[in-house]
Amino acid sequence: xxxxxxxxxxxxxxxxxxxxxxxxxxxxxxLLRREHVTAxxxxxxxYPASAxxxxxxxxxxxxxxxxxxxxxxxxxxxxxxxxxxxxxxIQTGVDNPGHPFIKTVGMVAGDEETYEVFADLLxxxxxxxxxxxxSRTMTHxxxxxxxxxxxxxxxxxxxxSSRVRTGRSIRGLSLPPACxxxxxxxxxxxxxxxxxxxxxxxxxxxxxLTQMTDAEQQQLIDDHFLxxxxxxxxxxxxxxxxxxxxxRGIWHNNEKTFLVWINEEDHTRVISMEKGGNMKRVFDxxxxxxxEVERMIQEKGWEFMWNEKxxxxxxxxxxxGTGLRAGVHVNLPRLSKDPRFSKILDNLRLQKRGTxxxxxxxxxxxxxxxxxxxLGQSEVQLVQTVVDGVNYLIECEKKLEKGQDIKVxxxxxxx
Amino acid sequence: MPFGNTxxxxxxxxxxxxxxxxxxxxxxHMAKILTPEIYSNLxxxxxxxxxxxxxxIQTGIDNPGHPFIMTVGCVAGDEETYEVFKELLxxxxxxxxxxxxxxxxxxxxxxxxxxxxxxxxxxxxxxSSRVRTGRSVRGFCLxxxxxxxxxxxxxxxxxxxxxVLDGDLKGTYYALKNMTDEEQQQLIDDHFLxxxxxxxxxxxxxxxxxxxxxRGIWHNEGKTFLVWVNEEDHxRVISMQKGGNMKEVFNxxCTGxxxxxxxFKDRGHEFMWNEHxxxxxxxxxxxGTGLRAGVHVKIPNLSxxxxxGEVLKRLRLQKRGTxxxxxxxxxxxxxxxNADRLxxxxxxxxxxxxxxxxxxxxxxxxxxxxxxxxxLMPEQK
Numbered sequence: 001x002x003x004x005x006x007x008x009x010x011x012x013x014x015x016x017x018x019x020x021x022x023x024x025x026x027x028x029x030x031l032l033r034r035e036h037v038t039a040x041x042x043x044x045x046x047y048p049a050s051a052x053x054x055x056x057x058x059x060x061x062x063x064x065x066x067x068x069x070x071x072x073x074x075x076x077x078x079x080x081x082x083x084x085x086x087x088x089x090i091q092t093g094v095d096n097p098g099h100p101f102i103k104t105v106g107m108v109a110g111d112e113e114t115y116e117v118f119a120d121l122l123x124x125x126x127x128x129x130x131x132x133x134x135s136r137t138m139t140h141x142x143x144x145x146x147x148x149x150x151x152x153x154x155x156x157x158x159x160x161s162s163r164v165r166t167g168r169s170i171r172g173l174s175l176p177p178a179c180x181x182x183x184x185x186x187x188x189x190x191x192x193x194x195x196x197x198x199x200x201x202x203x204x205x206x207x208x209l210t211q212m213t214d215a216e217q218q219q220l221i222d223d224h225f226l227x228x229x230x231x232x233x234x235x236x237x238x239x240x241x242x243x244x245x246x247x248r249g250i251w252h253n254n255e256k257t258f259l260v261w262i263n264e265e266d267h268t269r270v271i272s273m274e275k276g277g278n279m280k281r282v283f284d285x286x287x288x289x290x291x292e293v294e295r296m297i298q299e300k301g302w303e304f305m306w307n308e309k310x311x312x313x314x315x316x317x318x319x320x321g322t323g324l325r326a327g328v329h330v331n332l333p334r335l336s337k338d339p340r341f342s343k344i345l346d347n348l349r350l351q352k353r354g355t356x357x358x359x360x361x362x363x364x365x366x367x368x369x370x371x372x373x374x375l376g377q378s379e380v381q382l383v384q385t386v387v388d389g390v391n392y393l394i395e396c397e398k399k400l401e402k403g404q405d406i407k408v409x410x411x412x413x414x415x
Numbered sequence: 416m417p418f419g420n421t422x423x424x425x426x427x428x429x430x431x432x433x434x435x436x437x438x439x440x441x442x443x444h445m446a447k448i449l450t451p452e453i454y455s456n457l458x459x460x461x462x463x464x465x466x467x468x469x470x471x472i473q474t475g476i477d478n479p480g481h482p483f484i485m486t487v488g489c490v491a492g493d494e495e496t497y498e499v500f501k502e503l504l505x506x507x508x509x510x511x512x513x514x515x516x517x518x519x520x521x522x523x524x525x526x527x528x529x530x531x532x533x534x535x536x537x538x539x540x541x542x543s544s545r546v547r548t549g550r551s552v553r554g555f556c557l558x559x560x561x562x563x564x565x566x567x568x569x570x571x572x573x574x575x576x577x578x579v580l581d582g583d584l585k586g587t588y589y590a591l592k593n594m595t596d597e598e599q600q601q602l603i604d605d606h607f608l609x610x611x612x613x614x615x616x617x618x619x620x621x622x623x624x625x626x627x628x629x630r631g632i633w634h635n636e637g638k639t640f641l642v643w644v645n646e647e648d649h650x651r652v653i654s655m656q657k658g659g660n661m662k663e664v665f666n667x668x669c670t671g672x673x674x675x676x677x678x679f680k681d682r683g684h685e686f687m688w689n690e691h692x693x694x695x696x697x698x699x700x701x702x703g704t705g706l707r708a709g710v711h712v713k714i715p716n717l718s719x720x721x722x723x724g725e726v727l728k729r730l731r732l733q734k735r736g737t738x739x740x741x742x743x744x745x746x747x748x749x750x751x752x753n754a755d756r757l758x759x760x761x762x763x764x765x766x767x768x769x770x771x772x773x774x775x776x777x778x779x780x781x782x783x784x785x786x787x788x789x790x791l792m793p794e795q796k
Contacts, residue, residue: 051563051568052564091624095626180434182433183425
């Protein structure tokens, strides 16, 4: 594990920190050294962990389920080498008790080391959120070889659009909840630099949120590309909206089929999409684009945050592993009214959302259907799951059209 | 340390220019005053509790402001903030408080006997009277920065002290997180209940963290004396009643405040105060007295008069809607209060309100009768 958090120093970067991990576990690391300031007789009181432990009795999120007073006491004086603390990581979960029906994660990572320093809390959260995935014993497979995908062409009488998204973090720079302005600007610079090197069908342009013209803004809204300042308290309480809109922006290729968001919820969010049912082409472009961007940043001495235990490292623990959501907008007028619809989706490891995204309602009978899982399976496996699952849903719809009965598929092995 | 960017050591790996915020679209006091040079001088400093320059200014960066309303754009995380970051805060204070200099002394006077009159405002026009201020408990961090342990300790201290009050000040504490539905409804009906802040000005400074932990409302049985615990400041103290007897309101205010202060002292705690800044509160706009004395007054004619703005300016008064700051007036009823906080004593400010409102009511009566008010125009105070 020791090598996983070793930062690559580049002569071009001005960052002088190394985060070296001792064998076994990260110790308390560096607590901020207080510089000498104007003398004052009043020193801040310190309280025992029991006095600081948050009141989580009204809470229903993963953090609240796993943060016992004992774990809090063990971790509350620790910080990552950058100085990110437990209280900072859990603030969003303390401030947002959750919803009785939706279980949010309730904590974020401020940097790559968060997942190690606060493993006593994050490991059980990851296990709960990712179907029992145990990063101490398992490894996460990464596979961006899109040639392995088969049957990725959907019947376009049912599938209206296809999309794959993920996120990537730049190793050595803090994540959105904790990054300084200079770090955020560095993320922007590194990413925009790399994107400028894309060519062919991937050639495109960057629109910085601070410098966008009104006309550009309107076009991006019309294309449904523009992301807005986060309003969700889940995000604002985690500090992700600080300094908005400094160093935020949107890049897309000229064909509007490959899109990168910079410094929104993660360093980068990468999206490949198009109308129709050609998931194969969407996934091809996704993998190709990602690999190209990775190659470009490596040329300059950077790399993505990744390790074999947790895969790609992102701000929210729910997006670990692949960070991948592959989905379609699909019309299923009969199947969606069948009482077995939810069970079928469950067993196919799929999730439904409204066409406005997470937590929106479906319009008519058009649903957003995507993979449930993120960690423990590779990108190829997850997209194949979506392909096989959506094809199955379409078959069900066709059967119902003909008045035939449908079957609930067996759940996957091990579930 | 509420924010991820308070780990100063990390920032110091970047140059000051690389970290300097983009304030080109901003219109608040902080943005007017913060230069790259000031930022460079202050960015490696912290108060003893670890509050940094970026903590001070985050709310001002995240809220560029409004072209017509000038917000402060910075907050204090503890008492020492005003000292450690004086290079920024002194000019902000000077700008906000009418030229108040770093060498000026602030006079505190909460002796209600020094108020002249104030029991004679016409209740046909003055519907209600109210005085509010804030107090911070020395030795604890302020709402943008305090830990849960500190916030709870402040709450405990407050409950212990307020419990001792008796006579017409005897009352009950309602913790926000333990409130029953009935209690909550009653407090809403009484217009006492404060809600979780929604203003981005407050949220961006970290004041809403851990809501509703450690927050609550205390009020006396007569519902004329009210204390908010751990909302925007450690304590907000409010005296109010229907009608125009500002003298009685101010009497109760001073008596209550003085008693509370001595009860805190009995428990080994004092309020944050110094002879330059007076009472120290979270927002620089509330330094000095932290006092807003105001009335709800019916002035439909005067408020439409072309000289209304000038009258207010000369009297050093401010108008708001009856829903509070930034709301609109309803039915010609305005909230009229002192514009100043620092550089005048409590008695002086309440005197301005009493005298000014009396004059405004006289003007309203003249205008009702179709007469002119030119001879009543006041001098600039």
